[in-house]
Amino acid sequence: MKDFNTFPRRVISHGPTPLESMPRLSQELGCNLFVKRDDCTGLGGGGNKTRKLEYLLAAASDAGADTLVTIGGLQSNHARQTAAAAAKFGFACELVLEDVEGTPKQDYYNNGNILLDKLFGANIHYLEDQQDCLEFADQLMISLAEAGKKPYLIPVGGSNEIGSLGYVRCANEVLEQIRGQDIRLDQIVLASGSAGTQAGLLAGLIAAGADIPVLGIAVSRDTQAQQTLVQSLLEKTLEHMELDPELAKGRVVADGSYYGQGYGITTPETIEAVTLCAQSEGILLDPVYTGKGMAGLIDKCRKGIFSAGKNILFLHTGGSQGLFAYREVF
Ligand SMILES: Cc1ncc(COP(=O)(O)O)c(C=O)c1O
Known part of the structure; x- marks a missing residue:
């Protein structure tokens, strides 16, 4: 494996971004919910x-x-x-x-x-x-x-094998933070679009030998199409890191049940998720990505697919600036 620190990087983001618990949302949904605040990366409003x-x-x-x-x-x-x-x-x-x-x-x-x-x-x-x-x-x-x-x-x-490296770095940050806070994560959930975030995160976890499951809630594609996109970029990212692309096998999981009619089109569940996070945790999600991702997480908690007491991390990828373009749907 190539020494990760040798990839050329311009330092831009505020980091490490906080990894916090969401106690009021956890109480509402029955799982132990945490959030990685990549909405706070700092540049021009922040985000992934x-x-x-x-x-x-x-x-x-x-x-x-x-x-x-x-x-x-x-x-x-x-x-x-x-x-x-x-x-x-x-x-x-x-x-x-x-x-x-x-x-x-x-x-x-x-x-x-x-x-x-x-x-x-x-x-x-x-x-x-x-x-x-x-x-x-x-x-x-x-x-x-x-x-x-x-x-x-x-x-x-x-989203290519260069951009994905940003999320390899984030995976390392998350692993260090959960070790420091003594949290054993059962699941990571994020909104998945052009796939670089999920692919990079998985590449970072694989490189570190961590087997935490990652679920990408697709914001614009069905399950199969999203999985194929993430899989392909994950393999390219692993190759770029001089790791065996075969390591990607069985690691990519996406769910295309929450995107509604298409990219950028909100669903009632998205609006509920944005509102619930704002009113229980003071956290701003967005109507296009994180609102859909959180709607998936909420649904899986309510249905018991994420069973009570599990430790779930939501990767907050930012985007709340988009709320101001969607005023009339709130
Ligand atoms: C706020 C937000 N969350 C999630 C994503 C999805 O990330 P990716 O395109 O890497 O899958 C995006 C992409 O634009 C985004 O803006």
């Missing part, structure tokens, strides 16, 4: 992408880039954190953003993450209906290069 960007920015710098280009939905937290990181390290930032059908519209175009993208000085390309974001981004890379810039393309969600 900050950890990925530590490695992606190092790669961009090594490639001699002066401009970061990335892709996402109009309310992408990844785009917001990329814009903030670009501002902090003096890169230009070009965001290719697409509308998401079925989302509430009163604040979607001007508030939440998009407001912050503009504040961080990003240049935003709004895609027209039917335009393919990957094709658009490829074309943009060409035009920027022709104009004498040195663009670096960060994939959707920062």
Whole structure:
């Protein structure tokens, strides 16, 4: 295995982020619930992408880039954190953003993450209906290069084997914190989208020889599609760390029962989860990712799938800035 500390990294995040208990939510649901506060990573409002960007920015710098280009939905937290990181390290930032059908519209175009993208000085390309974001981004890379810039393309969600390293690091942080607090975890739960967070976390646990089960609640895909995506990135991440990709076997578990009608479209259970966490723990979740992840966790506690007294860690991946784009659904 490659020495993890030799992967180039730009230190951005506040860390270690706290690992706290959630006593009032635990009482309500019957399991011992803990939360890893990666909503508090510090950069431009925080969230999981900050950890990925530590490695992606190092790669961009090594490639001699002066401009970061990335892709996402109009309310992408990844785009917001990329814009903030670009501002902090003096890169230009070009965001290719697409509308998401079925989302509430009163604040979607001007508030939440998009407001912050503009504040961080990003240049935003709004895609027209039917335009393919990957094709658009490829074309943009060409035009920027022709104009004498040195663009670096960060994939959707920062999810490749470089970005995932941020969550290998987080896995080590969690293992150290549970040892220090004398907690034996039975389960980790998180919201899973472009898969880098779950894949990185699993790679970190595997590398450390820890067998804590990780459940990814899919925010936009069915179980099989999400598992396939995570599996593929986990194998690539293990290879990048010079570990045997076979170690991924049997480790990827996702659940596609909670995403409702699609990416960015809230469900009644999501709204309940966001409200319950706010009112029992003073913790802000988000309507697109962590609200769905927490809805899955709540459902599994209530149904006894997570049995009473189990120690469950929810990885809070951030995103509460998106709440302000979804005012009318609350
Ligand atoms: C708040 C939040 N949680 C979870 C995720 C999902 O992370 P990943 O794309 O690594 O699966 C994202 C991705 O954008 C996010 O913004």
